[in-house]
Amino acid sequence: MKRRWNYIAAVVLVLGLIGIGCFASRFLLYLTMRVMILSIFAMGYNIIFGRTGLLSFGHAAFYAAGAYGVALCTVHLNPHPLLAIAIGVVSAAILALIIGFFCVRHTEIYFAMLTLAFGMMVFSLLWNLRDITGGDDGISGIMRSALSFGFFRIPIAKDSQYFFMVLVLFVLSFVVIQRIYESPFGLVLAGIRENSVRSQFSGLSVKRYRLAAFVISGLFAGLAGSLSILLESNVTPFAAHWSHSADPVLVSLMGGIQTFSGPFVGSVIFVVLREVIERFTHNWMLWFGLILLAIILGFRGGIVGATQQYLSRFVK
């Protein structure tokens, strides 16, 4: 019963997004793309955070790896967007593999500190290696060239065209992450979160599972970064700064870290709220901090968690 409703909700969501792609104004298109990209970032991030129970402050590094990978590929190699995105995602995954290899030796606060250290290493490299990365200016002026497949080409230069590419990749990520959650692998991750010692007793290599979860979440962070640079056409080292790593944490928390749809709902609220608050004041981070406080002190299930609890009172 519940399962069927979930399917219906997913279909309605996709139809709604297609509707937005066909009819919405440019501004709404842009916002919706931001929501989708942020939620790819957050959904992937939540594999390591909500599912495996590790707080990482270094995922902005993988986001930046994706973005810089696309930028460098477009400038120096080949402007084909799919190739560029593939390179962005792969470089993010490799970086996550290297960093994760070291980081999964620790948990809790030491894990958070280690990921912070590695993330800031990436940040300082991007900042200092001016010849390759453009230093503090970053890389700008990345154009979207058409997706060419030999015989035919799909133009994505316009926002209304690029929207559908983001949509396809968003739905793909959604489905893949959903499959991961329901797979034995995903259940093992939840087991590690609940009791890592017992998981080890039952013969699981906890470190390897943590590393796998870390790389997968880094991969999605890279995808989000790749899509974002094609949307914004520029990237600066601050994409890798630790304060940017906080974004997916906040988004997941807002939506609810123990729910699958939490990161997506959180992303919608994050982007929309930001737009609304910025209409009235420049200090939107202040309001955001207050909301975060309220969630941590009062609603740790997040919005989806709280709604589910509320609904379950009626459906019994």
Add this chain to the structure above:
Amino acid sequence: MFESLVHVCLAGLSAGMFIWLVASGLTLIFGVLRVLNFAHGSFYMLGAYLCYTLLRYMGVNFVLGVIVGPLGVCVVGFFIERYLLRQVYDLEIAYQLLLTFAIVLIFDELVKLIWGAGSIGSPTVPGLSGSVQIAGRNFPIYNLFIMGIGPLVALGLWAILEKTWWGRIIRASTSDREMAEAIGVRVPKLFTAVFIFGAWLSALGGALAVPYVGLLTTGMGETIIINAFVVVVIGGLGSLKGAFFGALFIGLLNSFGTRFIPTLDMFLTFILMGAVLLWRPQGFFAGADR
């Protein structure tokens, strides 16, 4: 070459003193409360802005400003510990980190609202504003003054922790919270007191930094907290001795790094932090005592 080396050293040491003041509070709070406080940089920033306001708009002299400004931050620290942090001690570590992170966001924006988003120039201190000749070059007297204050604070902290009744209680709670509670230490009160004291140390650093940095910006808290994190990790979480030497080391590393290998500016610091976490998570300077 020799002159330049001396000056790079001096600059590194005086920068290290500020990091020490922030890191000392951070490590003290971690030792007792087991909370890694992201907002500690915000206390530094608030201390600086409050001191600046006192000096600039209320005509207070420098010594009074440095005493009164941080006291204001203590009040803020009290409310944060009593009404926010206390709610999350029993929760996962992620929530504690994120709570203090939310406080960082709030304070950054509040400071922007009150003092404006741009940088503000800070006044000079009469009596400490000149410079002296060291190794053939001018060196600001104020930096020498700071290099005296840092070790003084270290000495004071050492005396408090080792020689007083309060210090014994703090050390007892650091090494075994439950046991301390069992023999009658009022742990919640102690937590509040230690948090306020830590906030004061950081704010003192901020207030003293007003004439040193020249320009106050809302980013100053974030810059120092990252350095303080590195220091606390290198010195060993909870170790004051480690924080002191770690801060001097990071100060020197930063200043030598900027001078000789500018391309690896921040990179060295974080490499060091990562390496220590991996191979010696208990810290470099913390010996077998913990």
